[in-house]
Amino acid sequence: MAFVERVFSGVQPTGNLHLGNYLGAIVNFVKLQETHNCIYCVVDMHAITMPTDVWGGPAELARNTREVTAAFIAAGIDPKKHIVFNQSQVSGHAELAWIFNCVARMGWLNRMTQFKEKAGKDRENASVGIFDYPVLMAADILLYRATHVPVGDDQKQHLELSRDIAQKFNNDFGDSIRNNGFNDGLYFPLPEPLITGPATRVMSLRDGTKKMSKSDASDNSRINLTDDADTIAQKIRKAKTDPEPLPTEEKGLEPRPEADNLVGIYAALAGVSKQAVLKDFGGGQFSSFKNALVDVCVAKLSPIAAEMKKLVADPGHVDAILVDGANRARAIADETMRRTKDIVGFIRQA
Structure with a gap:
C-alpha cells in the first residue's frame, strides 16, 4: 500500500x-x-x-x-x-x-x-x-x-x-x-x-577524539545553546589546539582531531565545505582563525540563545x-x- x-x-x-x-x-x-x-x-x-x-x-x-x-x-x-x-x-x-x-x-x-x-x-x-x-x-x-x-x-x-x-x-x-x-x-x-x-559530528573543545557531551565534567568542553556571546568567545579561545598552522588541504586535518573539529564547526555554521575554510585560513595561526570562529558562532547562536531565554521565561x-x-x-x-x-x-x- x-x-x-x-x-x-x-x-x-x-x-x-x-x-x-x-x-x-x-x-x-x-x-x-x-x-x-x-x-x-x-x-x-x-x-x-x-x-x-x-x-x-x-x-x-x-x-x-x-x-x-x-x-x-x-x-x-x-x-x-x-x-x-x-x-x-x-x-x-x-x-x-x-x-x-x-x-x-x-x-x-x-x-x-x-x-x-x-x-x-x-x-x-x-x-x-x-x-x-x-x-x-x-x-x-x-x-x-x-x-x-x-x-x-x-x-x-x-x-x-x-x-x-x-x-x-x-x-x-x-x-x-x-x-x-x-x-x-x-x-x-x-x-x-x-x-x-x-x-x-561535533567533538569536545577539550579533546577532539571525544564527542561533545553534556555529561563532560568541564563546561568548557562544549558550547551550550544558552551561552551568551562572551561565554562562547571564551570557550573557543580556550579550545585545545596544536602548535602547527592550519593545513591548506583537508587531508592535513586527518591526524589533527582538534583542528579538524574547529574547522568542521566553522564549516557547518557558515554553510561551506572544510576545504573552503582552509582556503581562507590555511597556513595561518589558530589565533586569527579562532577570532573568525567566534564571530561565526556568535552570529549564528546568539539569536537562538536570546529567543530560548525569552521562551523559557x-x-x-x-x-x-x-x-x-x-x-x-x-x-x-x-x-x-x-x-x-x-x-x-x-x-x-x-
Whole structure:
C-alpha cells in the first residue's frame, strides 16, 4: 500500500543542549520541514529510563522539556505548520509499546549495543526501561506510521529494530490486517533512514577524539545553546589546539582531531565545505582563525540563545505549544491505535 510520507524524530529532555545537538540534529529538523510533513517529539518517557540523578527528578524534567521545546522553536521549527509535542501527553506511545513488546524478541534486544553501553557492568541493576526502550522508540515512530526517520550512526540499529517489529507485526497479523481493509496485508510501514547529507559530528573543545557531551565534567568542553556571546568567545579561545598552522588541504586535518573539529564547526555554521575554510585560513595561526570562529558562532547562536531565554521565561506559552501539538499528534495516534486494536482483536468502545 502507499503510505503517507511522514517524518518522525525525538529528542530526550536531558538538559544542557549544546552545539553538537544543534548541528547534529536540530539544523536538519529545520531543513526537513521545508520538504516533509514533520512530527518532532520531546521524548520525556525515554528520559526516565535512566536513574533519577541522571535526569534530575520531576522539576528538572519539566524544565528540560520546556527548554528542548524552546530550542526547537528558537532554531526555526514552526509548531503551527508541523507538530511539536512531548511524548507523555499521548498515551498511544505506551499502548503501542506494550503490543510491540509482545511482537519483539529477546534476542533482538540482547543485540542492542546501546543497552550494553548505558547499563555498563552493573546490568542487573539497570532499569527494565533501559533494556526495553528501543521497543518504545519503535512505537514512537510507528504510532504515526512514519515513513522516514533522521538518524545518526548511533541510532541506525534502533531503526532496524523498528523495521523488524513492523515487518513481524505485518506478518503475524497479515490475515487480520487484510480483513480490516488493508488488502496487501501491510499496516505498518518499514521506516527508512533519512540521510540529509554528511552528518556534522561535533567533538569536545577539550579533546577532539571525544564527542561533545553534556555529561563532560568541564563546561568548557562544549558550547551550550544558552551561552551568551562572551561565554562562547571564551570557550573557543580556550579550545585545545596544536602548535602547527592550519593545513591548506583537508587531508592535513586527518591526524589533527582538534583542528579538524574547529574547522568542521566553522564549516557547518557558515554553510561551506572544510576545504573552503582552509582556503581562507590555511597556513595561518589558530589565533586569527579562532577570532573568525567566534564571530561565526556568535552570529549564528546568539539569536537562538536570546529567543530560548525569552521562551523559557514564559512557560505558559511553551506549554500551550506542547498541548496544541499533543492534540494534533493524538488525532493521528488514536486512529492508529483504533485500527491496531481491531487488527489484534481487542474489543473496544465503538
